[in-house]
Amino acid sequence: MEHLLTGLAARTGQGVFVADQTGRYHLRIDGHSLFLQRQGADLVLSSPLNWQVQHSSAAEREVLLNLLGQVTRWSRRYPQALATDEQSNLMLEARLEFATLELDDLERALSAQVAILETIKPELLIAGLEPQWKQTLWRP
Numbered sequence: 659m660e661h662l663l664t665g666l667a668a669r670t671g672q673g674v675f676v677a678d679q680t681g682r683y684h685l686r687i688d689g690h691s692l693f694l695q696r697q698g699a700d701l702v703l704s705s706p707l708n709w710q711v712q713h714s715s716a717a718e719r720e721v722l723l724n725l726l727g728q729v730t731r732w733s734r735r736y737p738q739a740l741a742t743d744e745q746s747n748l749m750l751e752a753r754l755e756f757a758t759l760e761l762d763d764l765e766r767a768l769s770a771q772v773a774i775l776e777t778i779k780p781e782l783l784i785a786g787l788e789p790q791w792k793q794t795l796w797r798p
Contacts, residue, residue: 659696665761666768687768690775701759703752703767705775709782710747725778736770748782750774 663675663683675683675694683694693704709721725740725748732738737752752767 659701659756662701662759662761662764663694666764669761669765685768687772688776690772690779692768692771696756697753699756700753701756701764703754703771704741705750705771706743707748707750707775707779707782710745721782724781728778732770732774736774737767738770738774750778 666672667674675685677683681695685692685694691705693702695702695704729738729740737754738750739752741749741751743749750771752771754763754767
């Protein structure tokens with residue numbers, strides 16, 4: 659793990675990466691938060707999408723269905739998938755097999771993560787800003 663992080667820091671011109679108290683490494687690339695954490699035999703790359711899954715409205719379901727459609731297109735080339743954390747917050751996540759992971763593979767996964775984030779975050783922002791109109795009847 660240290661070898662990958664040292665190589666990544668050298669290539670990106672950043673200082674040494676330091677884990678937080680949960681064991682996650684935080685990277686900031688092009689304004690996006692990316693987290694690296696070892697989980698068993700995998701290195702998990704994750705990014706919060708600042709969107710909570712509630713399934714409460716038709717608009718939210720439509721956004722989720724659209725995202726799931728995009729996941730099928732990504733999965734042909736990238737390891738990224740959608741996941742939720744314990745609080746039902748939507749995350750973009752990639753699980754990389756640590757035993758065979760090379761620095762170039764990690765860089766490709768990071769680049770894919772940023773590219774996907776740049777595609778879906780504006781959609782989620784727009785969906786979150788759309789007013790949820792409710793029909794009301796006014797009776798004098």
